[in-house]
Amino acid sequence: MAQTEIAKSESNIFTYKKSASVLLIARDFEKCLEVCKEVLRLRRLGNLEDKNGSTTENENLSLKLSQYEETEHLIVILIQAFAELERWEEVLPYITDYYQGIENVSAYVLKLCLLLHARVREYSICSAIYNIWMRANAQSWSDQEDISMLVDVYIKHVLIPTGKASEVEGFLRSTQLDEASQQKLLSAYEEVIQKSRALGSSVEDEEKEKKKVSQHNSQAFLDSTVGKAFRVVGVVIRWFRTIEPRRVAGILVSLAGLAAFAAILLNGVPVAIF
DSSP states (O other), X not given: OOXXXXXXXXXXXXHHHHHHHHHHHTTOHHHHHHHHHHHHHHHHHHHHHHHTTSSGGGOOHHHHHHHHHHHHHHHHXXXXXXXXXXXXXXXXXXXXXXXXXXXXXXXXXXXXXXXXXXXXXXXXXXXXXXXXXXXXXXXXXXXXXXXXXXXXXXXXXXXXXXXXXXXXXXXXXXXXXXXXXHHHHHHHTHHHHHHHHHHHHHHHHHHHHHHHHHHHHHHHHXXXXXXXXXXXXXXXXXXXXXXXXXXHHHHHHHHHHHHHHHHHHHHSSOOOOO
């Protein structure tokens, strides 16, 4: 890309960014996306030119910082526009492609991605991008506030909604936060953690009690059924003793017929008694 084209692109960055903000406020989200993508494309071409060594010699640190902040601002607007259009599934591919990996985004952009996917209950994606970013940056990221912000978002919007509030303490111990930051977050969620543990204990006790009652009722039903069966058998035996032997065979045949008929009515299938 020629230096004159880069200069022209840089001069239009501010105008594009302002235009994108106005379009977002006006709720013209489609046009807002178009503007954001175009300016980010120009910025990316400028960055590629920088890597080739054509312009970096004359750039100072403040200019680079300004460009980084402007780019991030446009990324934030782009994410908001995608979200308003309910096209949340397009955010992560675009961000990953633009930054050449989710691990290269800023902490704030990652926060927005976490919030967006948590909103639509894509908790597995939240866990994946959080872990990828943390593995790449937790040791080297100098700002503890950024790490604390992400950990806080993950606890509030992923762990707690998925019923894992009781795991918060262990999760905090596994992070790269210093002891003071861990304790601060732990205190903030202490009430939720205690309620989760109490609820878990209550549910476990209730399940045990239900199981105990069920076993008791099953045993009682079995005892009652067996007792009734023995009483019926006793009555039948005594009744047969009062019948003349020559009539017993006929009665048995009649009972078998009745049993078969009852089986047909109940199941639709005849049952052989003898």
